[in-house]
Every structure is written in structure tokens, then in C-alpha cells.
Amino acid sequence: MFQQAAQQESRRHFLRGAGVALALPWMESLALKAAPGAAKQASNKPPLRYALVYFSNGVEPEHWWAKGSGKDMQLGPGPAPLAPHREDIVFLRGLFNKQAVLSTSPHLGRMANMLSGGTVSLDPSDIRVATTFDQVLARETGGNTAVPSMVLGIEPNELRLEDGLSMIYGSCISWASPSKPATKEIYPARAFDMLVGDGSGRPLDRTILDAVRADTKSLQSNIGGGDKRKLDEYLESIRDIEKRIERAAKDERLEGWKPSLAKPNITRPGEQLPQDVPSHMKLMLDLMVLAFQMDKTRLATLMLNNDLSQMNFGFIDGVQGALHLDLTHNGKAAKTEAMYLKTNQFHVQQFVYLMERLKAIDEGGSSIFDNSILMLASNLFDGDAHSADHMPFVLAGRAGGAMKTGRVLDYMDKGDDNRRACSLYLSIMDQMGLKLDRFGDTDRRLVELFA
Numbered sequence: 001m002f003q004q005a006a007q008q009e010s011r012r013h014f015l016r017g018a019g020v021a022l023a024l025p026w027m028e029s030l031a032l033k034a035a036p037g038a039a040k041q042a043s044n045k046p047p048l049r050y051a052l053v054y055f056s057n058g059v060e061p062e063h064w065w066a067k068g069s070g071k072d073m074q075l076g077p078g079p080a081p082l083a084p085h086r087e088d089i090v091f092l093r094g095l096f097n098k099q100a101v102l103s104t105s106p107h108l109g110r111m112a113n114m115l116s117g118g119t120v121s122l123d124p125s126d127i128r129v130a131t132t133f134d135q136v137l138a139r140e141t142g143g144n145t146a147v148p149s150m151v152l153g154i155e156p157n158e159l160r161l162e163d164g165l166s167m168i169y170g171s172c173i174s175w176a177s178p179s180k181p182a183t184k185e186i187y188p189a190r191a192f193d194m195l196v197g198d199g200s201g202r203p204l205d206r207t208i209l210d211a212v213r214a215d216t217k218s219l220q221s222n223i224g225g226g227d228k229r230k231l232d233e234y235l236e237s238i239r240d241i242e243k244r245i246e247r248a249a250k251d252e253r254l255e256g257w258k259p260s261l262a263k264p265n266i267t268r269p270g271e272q273l274p275q276d277v278p279s280h281m282k283l284m285l286d287l288m289v290l291a292f293q294m295d296k297t298r299l300a301t302l303m304l305n306n307d308l309s310q311m312n313f314g315f316i317d318g319v320q321g322a323l324h325l326d327l328t329h330n331g332k333a334a335k336t337e338a339m340y341l342k343t344n345q346f347h348v349q350q351f352v353y354l355m356e357r358l359k360a361i362d363e364g365g366s367s368i369f370d371n372s373i374l375m376l377a378s379n380l381f382d383g384d385a386h387s388a389d390h391m392p393f394v395l396a397g398r399a400g401g402a403m404k405t406g407r408v409l410d411y412m413d414k415g416d417d418n419r420r421a422c423s424l425y426l427s428i429m430d431q432m433g434l435k436l437d438r439f440g441d442t443d444r445r446l447v448e449l450f451a
Contacts, residue, residue, distance in 0.1 A: 022196055022212055022294070023146070023295055026363045026364060027223060027230060027364075029223035029227040046364070047144070048298065048371055048372065048399060048400050049300075049373070050299050050374075052134065052375045052376075053285075053347075053350060053351045053376050053377075054114075055305060055344075056170075056303075056304075056308075057307065057325065057378070058379070058382055060344055063077040064381075064392055066408045069406055070086070073087075073091075078344045080345065082394065085352065086406065088397075089396045090394070090396075090403065090404075090407050090408075091409070092395065093390065093408070093411065094390045095393055097113055097114065097420070098420070103119075103388075106386035107162070107170060108120065108170050111307040112172060112175065113129050117422040117425075120169060130178050131178060134174055135176045138182075139176075142299065145297050147194050147296050149299035150296075150297045151174045151184050152184065152186070152191060153302065154277065154302075155186065155306045157171040158170065167306075188241075191287045195287070208242065230362060241286055241290060245283070286357070288302060288354065309323070310323055310324070316346055322336065324343060328384060340383070347376075351394070358397075370398040371398070377393045390419075399431050399450060418444065420440070421440075422440030425439055426439050426445050430450070431450055
């Protein structure tokens with residue numbers, strides 16, 4: 001095991017300095033060859049990544065649809081921000097988890113099992129669901145990277161009870177085991193620390209780039225012009241994230257409700273959460289991009305909000321004085337329905353931002369986007385009706401050339417056994433290098449999805 005790890009380490013390129021090891025992105029100039037006498041290495045083809053951007057409480061049903069294909073694909077108002085990228089997506093309709101439909105808990109019984117298809121225990125003394133497919137992948141393939149999977153969020157885990165059940169079910173989309181959620185990181189600084197140094201909490205008052213300056217100069221003299229530009233862009237992205245983390249820690253604005261005490265009356269703790277929701281989301285997405293670019297992880301999930309979210313969307317033009325939970329439980333009132341649509345569009349815009357960032361990063365003739373499977377999803381369809389009979393899914397990326405995009409795949413009329421969300425997860429795991437006979441509630445794949 002140690003020898004294998006050492007070999008993996010030797011095939012990676014790092015910038016080093018002052019106890020910091022900064023993994024570099026894929027560069028053509030640094031393509032590694034097999035050691036003499038060793039078996040032939042696979043190739044210098046970039047690895048495949050998977051990322052989920054999750055939003056809670058479903059969609060405004062009337063506005064969530066797509067039809068047609070390619071450049072002629074038409075998108076409803078909900079997914080409309082995807083229109084410039086319609087040829088790069090697969091719009092999925094009709095996939096569901098049977099155990100979510102059967103659950104008598106309209107929220108918590110239909111959220112924690114989204115990525116597993118398992119049964120959520122409704123016994124308050126037994127927190128139990130099922131291991132999610134991203135964590136199955138992390139356990140089986142995560143040894144290829146320093147961070148097996150990156151599990152991120154915006155809102156903290158809630159420990160209160162809702163209808164007699166733990167809100168941990170509503171706070172975690174990734175589960176490392178049936179009884180333990182994967183640790184969700186909501187602090188950008190801590191997520192950043194996972195990607196650099198030894199993860200021991202290096203202070204942010206000294207930049208990573210200063211620490212590795214000498215090694216950077218040496219490297220720049222040994223790489224080609226195209227890779228020099230790539231290195232400059234990469235280092236600039238790290239500098240930008242560092243600056244934004246520092247700014248976020250000093251920003252005392254709050255969205256929505258404001259406490260009576262405007263400023264802390266005790267010494268400020270370090271590495272504060274950003275208090276501006278859009279900035280927080282964007283920063284976490286940038287950290288996902290950086291993690292992929294550094295090849296620190298190939299699996300990432302981001303929860304934009306918890307189930308039963310208390311997030312206030314007053315920062316969106318036209319959305320006034322309403323929590324996300326209230327907007328999604330609107331009784332079809334015209335005014336709140338319109339605001340619900342705006343929150344859906346905002347969530348889609350975050351996914352579009354991720355797509356555009358990944359498209360812009362070259363990996364030797366292809367982009368990280370080309371070498372990724374990206375998923376935008378929610379656990380419910382109609383949030384007001386708590387309907388789990390199908391869920392909104394949008395895929396993007398090229399899966400290394402295996403995924404044909406610009407399509408709408410509708411499984412709604414194919415019968416329960418042929419429209420399981422776990423069929424999607426089995427198909428994704430196949431592409432990521434893990435082939436299972438069965439996962440969750442099915443042994444079938446979505447054969448139309450990948451080549």
C-alpha cells in the first residue's frame with residue numbers, strides 16, 4: 001500500500017515551499033513517462049470528475065421543462081439560464097427514488113436518500129439511511145487523490161428536530177455510511193486548507209504563492225508557452241480565492257434577518273463564514289473548480305441550501321421578505337410563485353457559473369468541463385406538494401467524450417422499474433471506473449446516456 005501511494009505521489013507535480021505542497025494542474029510540458037522496467041502507463045489523458053450542485057425544496061413545476069434537441073432545444077423559464085449552453089446539457093425527466101415516494105415524512109424522508117435510494121429511518125432513536133453513491137465512489141476510487149471527496153455546503157448542519165426526526169437528514173446529501181453523513185464543510189477557509197499544505201490550518205496571513213515563489217520560478221523556465229499561461233492563470237486563481245476569503249471574513253453584512261447586536265462584542269474568531277449568500281456560493285464553486293484543477297479530488301458535492309431552508313433570498317431583485325421554505329410552500333399564490341421561480345433561476349445560474357469556469361480551463365486540447373460529469377438536482381419536484389414521484393436533474397459536461405449532450409431524456413412513461421434514479425448513479429459510477437452489479441433499488445443502467 002505504501003509503495004503504491006509513493007508511486008502515485010511520484011507521478012504528481014507539486015510546487016513546494018515553507019511546508020506547503022501545491023499540486024499542479026495537468027500540463028503537457030510535464031507529461032510523465034513510465035519508469036524504466038515499469039508497465040506502460042495508461043496515458044496522459046486528464047481524469048474524469050463528478051460534481052453535484054444541489055438545491056432544496058424542488059422547482060416551480062409549471063416552469064421546469066425542456067423539449068427539442070441541440071441548438072433548437074427549448075427551455076422553460078426555470079432552467080432558462082442554461083439556454084446559452086443548451087448543446088452542452090442533458091435534461092432528464094421522470095427519475096425517482098421509490099423509497100422517497102413511500103416515506104410518510106414529506107421532507108426528511110425524501111432528502112437524505114436522494115443519492116442512495118435507501119430507506120430513511122423514521123425511528124427518532126436510529127438515524128439511518130444508506131451510503132450515497134458519491135461516497136461509494138470515494139471509498140473505492142478516492143485513493144487516487146489527496147481528498148477522496150469534497151463535501152461542501154452553505155448552511156450548517158442542524159441538530160434540531162422536525163416532526164420528531166433529526167434535521168441531520170435535511171442537512172446532509174452525502175452519507176459515508178448508513179448511519180454517518182460525510183463531513184460537510186461550509187467554511188471556505190477550511191475547504192481551501194484541504195487543497196494546500198498539510199491541512200493543519202495554515203494561517204491565511206501569508207499567501208501560498210509567496211511560500212512557493214522560488215519553486216514557481218524554477219518551473220516556469222522548464223515549461224512551454226501554453227503551459228506558462230496555464231500556470232499563470234492557475235496561480236492567479238489561487239491568489240484571487242485567498243483575497244476573497246480574507247474579504248469575506250471582514251464583511252459583516254447579513255442577508256435577511258439582522259441581529260440586535262450589529263458588531264461582535266468579543267474578539268472575532270478567525271476564518272469567518274461569508275455573510276453574503278451569493279458570494280459564499282460563488283466562492284465554494286470556485287473552490288470546487290480549484291480542487292479539480294489541482295486534481296486534489298475528482299468528486300465534489302455542494303449543497304446550496306438545506307432542506308426546510310431558512311435562507312432568505314431578499315438579495316434577488318423582486319424577491320422580498322421571504323425565506324426559501326416559505327417561497328417553496330406558496331399554495332400556488334401568484335406573487336410567491338413568481339418569487340419561487342426566481343430562486344430556481346438563481347440556483348441554475350450557480351450551476352451555469354460552474355460550467356463556464358470549467359469550460360475555460362484547458363487540459364491539453366480539452367477542458368475540465370469536457371472531462372467532467374456535472375449534475376444539477378433537487379430531491380423534490382413540486383416543493384409545495386412535496387412530490388417525489390420524479391426529481392429535476394440536469395447533466396452537463398462531456399464525460400471524457402462518453403456523454404452525448406444537447407438532449408432531453410424523458411423516462412416518465414417508462415414504468416417504475418425503468419426510471420430509477422439509482423440507474424443514473426450506476427451509469428455514472430461505470431464511467432468513473434467502478435462497476436457494480438446493483439446499487440440502491442436497481443441493477444439497471446440508463447443505456448441511452450453514455451456511449
